[in-house]
Amino acid sequence: DSHYLRPDDAFAHKTLVAISTQTDVTDTKIFSGNGQYHFISTEEAMEWFKDIPEAVANTEKVAEQCNVELELGKFIFPNFKLEPGKTAGQMLDELTRKGAKERGLDNNPEIEARRRYELEIIESKNFQQKDYSPYFLVVADLLRFAHESNIYTTVRGSVAGSLVSYLSGITHVNPIEFQLPFERFLNPFRPSAPDIDMDFADNRRGEVIEYAKKKYGADKVAQIGTFGTMLARGAVRDVARALGKPYETGDRIAKLIPLGSQGFPMTIDRAMELEPELKNLYQKDREAREILDVAKKLEGTVRHVSVHAAGVVISPNPLNNYVPIQYDPRENDKLITQYDMHAVGEEGVGLTKLDFLGIRNLAILENAVRLVKEHKNIDIDIEKISFDDKKTFEMLARGETEGLFQLNGDGMTKFLMELRPTVIDDINAMVALYRPGPINNIPEYIARKQGRSPIKYFHPKAEKFLAKSYGVLVYQEDLLFTALELAGYNWETVDKFRKAVGKKIPAEMARQHEIFVQGCQTHSGMTK
Incomplete structure (x- = not known):
């Protein structure tokens, strides 16, 4: 049962537990036992089990027989139900042809040329000979459900440059009219998956997630977990509190640590180099040195688990075949992934990651249209x-x-x-x-x-x-x-x-x- 790497990490781990449980390191109800939860060495194992050496030998044999291979860099799409005898590419082609006709664009040579160009990239862009057509079909179907359920929705970002998305009902902006390039959304030279951010009225977002669960299976759909990590300033304040120090002590030390920048968080070691007063305090003040030494060990560790504001993942088989899952700490009936959005997506496992963001203004808009109908008997179609x-x-x-x-x-x-x-x-x-x-x-x-x-x-x-x-x-x-x-x-x-x-x-x-x-x-x- 290993919770940390080295024996001298024991106190830092004890402090981390105190932080996460809102107690301090003197709490005897939480901390018991001999505290030997480090990753033991071969020498320690031999010493601890010297009376049954065959247990160590057998453990080693089992370990040698274990072989886990994680296939990374693939793109894994949900099992979207296809019509008999048709591929996803053929269905997307038909969907966009139908959309062009419904929008009165079916006899436009420029539209047809752009449609064919985009479909060609969508169907052949993946380096593993697997096209992106299923992704577009999945997104179009989710938005179709929302539209038919009168759930107000929209999409954001570079997908506005996709004519295929416009013709399949994903977007409602003609990219040619607004001179929006498809390549900004899906660059044929960049091996990365399309990413369509969907917004839903925040009071009905859950309905779309439930629809996805019914369509693909509850064991194949989960929201994405996110992990708050301890950064330098926060670590110092948390450690000081867990060690039973006054708030002012931790706050005074934390304020000496310069702020980092986006993508480049400040570390305590780096702060020591940049801030002479902090370095001087560390060298001369025993209390500050104790706090900073523990905080350095806890920098980057996970402080809390929560749910990503928008991220939802859908898999073709039960999710636990691809990623570890757990229950949401705040809602015991909601499954979330134990991998963050980067690890579940194309940078890691390769699952289909979708953004379902709840937007309050869409709910307000939906309510406004309803009130106009109730009080003025006027039907408003916001898309028109x-x-x-x-x-x-x-x-x-x-x-x-x-x-x-x-x-x-x-x-x-x-x-x-x-x-x-x-x-x-x-x-x-x-x-x-x-x-x-x-x-x-x-x-x-x-x-x-x-x-x-x-x-x-x-x-x-x-x-x-x-x-x-x-x-x-x-x-x-x-x-x-x-x-x-x-x-x-x-x-x-x-x-x-x-x-x-x-x-x-x-x-x-x-x-x-x-x-x-x-x-x-x-x-x-x-x-x-």
């Missing part, structure tokens, strides 16, 4: 509301944004009143720009929209993809098209460019900067 409704733009220009998803709040309302939007592209741009990075571009966008500032393009080629935003870089797609059109990138190389910029990896950013500048000079005649 025009994108160029003049009264809506006038309402936004007056600053009447209370309760509007992503458009309310003092700052956004102020900008909308200054902008006086007249087209849906204006609203799209404001949602994209109103965030810490690009927010400084909003005044220039408004000035160009109002004619107070001239519309300029950094190169004539840029007008092709920046005309709708008056020459202002607004979307990630704008950045990609800049690299593609001006610097000679292709969809394989531009994905590396996107990652370097998005993840802010210094070495890769410097490399891509050199490639980008040289590409603009070579392909577009631009000066450095």
Whole structure:
């Protein structure tokens, strides 16, 4: 029964148990026995079982016969019921043909060419000769159920660039109309699975999960577990409390630890290098040294288990054939995975991971439509509301944004009143720009929209993809098209460019900067 690696980890483990049980290390009800729960060595095993050495020998023989092989890097889809004699690819092809006809796009050569192009990538992209068609069928079916059950839903992210998703009823935006590239969603050169984030009215999200359980089997569907780990500052405060120290003691030490950055959490050892006062306290204060030594051992350990806000996994066979499962600590009738979202998905086991996010605003919208019907006897189909409704733009220009998803709040309302939007592209741009990075571009966008500032393009080629935003870089797609059109990138190389910029990896950013500048000079005649 091993709970930690070395004997000298015993006190740190005792402290961790005290933290998780909201007690302290002096609690005799929780801590009993000799405390020898480390991973024993061969020498210790021989000593402990010297009177029955055959037990050790037999254990070793059993261990040698154990052979576990985990197949990673595969993509495992649920068993979506196919029509007799048809493949998933054929069913998706038929579904998109039907969708094109229903949307009045069946005689459009551009639509047909794009549809065929996307299906070709979807059916052959997987390096293991297994296409992604089942994934699209699963998602389309879940959203069909929601629609037929009058559960308000929408999808987010780069899937808006997929015509196949539009024609199969997954999205409700024509990507060709909005110049959205399919490759941003599913890059033929990047071996990663499609990822469609689905939003449901938060008061009815559970119904969709229950539908999935009935369709695929309750033992094949679970929500994804997530694990809160102890970071430097939190570890110090938790350890101090578990050791029975006053709150002020732990808080004083924790505040000396600098904050980390996204993706690069601060460690206690690193903090010692950066903060002389912390290092001095560690060297001279016995109490601080005790707290920090234990906290260092607990950094990165799991503090608590919870449920991912959106993640749901569906498997073709019982889930425990692929991942360990457990009951939700808060709801004993709900199964969750003991692998996190990265381990269950394509980075690990390869199961189909779906995002079912509960959105309060969708429930509000559903309720509003119901109230209009009850009090005014007017039926509203939100999917048929025009994108160029003049009264809506006038309402936004007056600053009447209370309760509007992503458009309310003092700052956004102020900008909308200054902008006086007249087209849906204006609203799209404001949602994209109103965030810490690009927010400084909003005044220039408004000035160009109002004619107070001239519309300029950094190169004539840029007008092709920046005309709708008056020459202002607004979307990630704008950045990609800049690299593609001006610097000679292709969809394989531009994905590396996107990652370097998005993840802010210094070495890769410097490399891509050199490639980008040289590409603009070579392909577009631009000066450095």
